[in-house]
Amino acid sequence: MTPRSLDEWLDYQQRVHALGVDLGLARVREVWRRMDAPRIAPVVVTVGGTNGKGSTIAFLEAMLAAAGKRVGCYTSPHLLRYNERVRVAGTDADDAVLVEAFERIESARLEQADDPVTLTYFEFGTLAALWIFAHARLDVAVLEVGLGGRLDAVNIVDADVSIVTTIALDHEDWLGRDREQIAREKAGIFRAGRPAVIGDADAPAALAHSAHETGATIFQAGRDYHFEPAARGWRWRAHGREIALPDPELAAPVQRANAAAAIAALHVLRDQLGVDDVALAAGVRSAHVVARLQRFVKPGAAELVIDVAHNPQAAEVLARWLAQTPAGGRTLAVFGALADKDIAGIVAPLAARIDRWFVAGLDADTPRGLAAPDLLARMDAAVAPLRHEVFGDVATALDAAVAQAQVRDRILAFGSFHVAAPALAWAARNDFTAAT
Incomplete structure (x- = not known):
């Protein structure tokens, strides 16, 4: 294989597939199978939704880091450098690590020379993140769903808990023309017998209905967990647990809802991760994400x-x-x-x-x-x-x-x-x- 720089790999990926978006799991799942589909982390969280994904992931990362966990985060798109998309223990992946992952993906993609598997730019990136995380000795991997949910490349991974932040009209050409259709697509990241956190108390009924049909355990804002202002800051409560929290550094009142969804996910994972209230509060205070107000x-x-x-x-x-x-x-x-x-x-x-x-x-x-x-x-x-x-x-x-x-x-x-x-x-x- 001819050596390529990271920029050369990214340019190649933009050209190798005829479509910029090609929703479906068969191709990316087959390449991952050829890569031996290693387990990416002991605990996996996926985050989907129309808005709030990046902020929710920032809260999760900060809370888990405050609890001493080694965290990998996959997000998209990037702003200034592609490396921002794959982060391990708070540090962006360097060029060499990404290039090594792309070389492994390309080898698997071309394994059957007479019938190569085509991958989009986003699918290359998703597989690279999974491969890097699988070799990074993580405690937790947090994956952002790129587009929709059901057919997004991230959905080849069975998460321990999945979050859907909000449902609104966006990407209608791919996901549907109304909130109910979009909700059903985004509910595709939920798994039977595993928690499904719904961060929007006013989410379309189709979201909870689809989660129920899947067999997921629903944990929804306004029903199963609650958050409200307090004399100083705000508080989160569920199942007899009440947590006093500072206001997020991230601007806009909606950030409380994003932080609350992140807390909900860690609450349902408390037996596996044991993130305490002190770490949750520290994460709310310290979370940062670029270009959100x-x-x-x-x-x-x-x-x-x-x-x-x-x-x-x-x-x-x-x-x-x-x-x-x-x-x-x-x-x-x-x-x-x-x-x-x-x-x-x-x-x-x-x-x-x-x-x-x-x-x-x-x-x-x-x-x-x-x-x-x-x-x-x-x-x-x-x-x-x-x-x-x-x-x-x-x-x-x-x-x-x-x-x-x-x-x-x-x-x-x-x-x-x-x-x-x-x-x-x-x-x-x-x-x-x-x-x-």
Whole structure:
């Protein structure tokens, strides 16, 4: 096999399969079988849902680390470096480890030379994470479901507990046109006789119904566990257990729900893991995830907030945060989106909260990206004409927003991971630092 660098492997993976998304488990399961399907960790947690997956995983990782556990986390997409997707004991996988995993996958994929198994970019990455975790002496592996659940590559692993955070409309072309259909797809990560944590008290009935049909043991917010404000912070309770907790460092009230779901998963795993209340509280306090209402500051400049909100549910959460945390001056939004997103559903809850829009094209970054004029046309069709300017890319839009902003203003960069990544890079180049 010709040696390849990590970048060369990733470029190869983008080209080797005809489809960017090819849902189904048969191909990836066959390659994993050829790799001898080693056990990846003594305990496995999978996390699916429309929004909140990354934050819930951050809480799980922080709580388990506080309890002294060696944790592997697989998440996607990445923001600045592919290595972010595979993390062991809080450290991103290095290039050599990823390359070694890809070489093993390729060998298995081509085992029958006359009939090679095709894999997508995401499937290569999933198998690499599983392979790395299987050789990392983990206590716990935490896996983020990439798209849907039932047919996502992560679902070749039988988890000890599965979490579904929220159900909302997103990726309808693959998952279904209503919340009930999407719920049934996401319920595919549940397993018979194992706990199914449902983090949304208002989840579609199809989610619990599908879990019941599977034979999973349902543990749902608002029914089996509860969380509410307290005089200081908040508290989580279930089955006679009550835990006093600090507020998360992660912004937005919704983060309590994400932390509560993570606690629920560790509660049902208490016999295997024994994570105590002190570790849970420490994890709530210390959990961190990039580009989730992440604030950046620079002396003499408006603050910059970067968020990956990219569907209507996430936009509503963002709008509530803006209402509860008003800027001293105006809010200037740098916004970009992918073509398959519900632009009307994203813009509508935010229109009254944003004073000026800096519309950024993403068409040069990804084939799915909307050019700025096309995005603006869809925005204008959704709401009354907005005060706006149009730019070819995120960095140029940020330059313009900063040039117009006063110190008391807020600049908000949001709409996609393809907005968050260049915004993070721009912040670093321009001497903005993450607020503590």
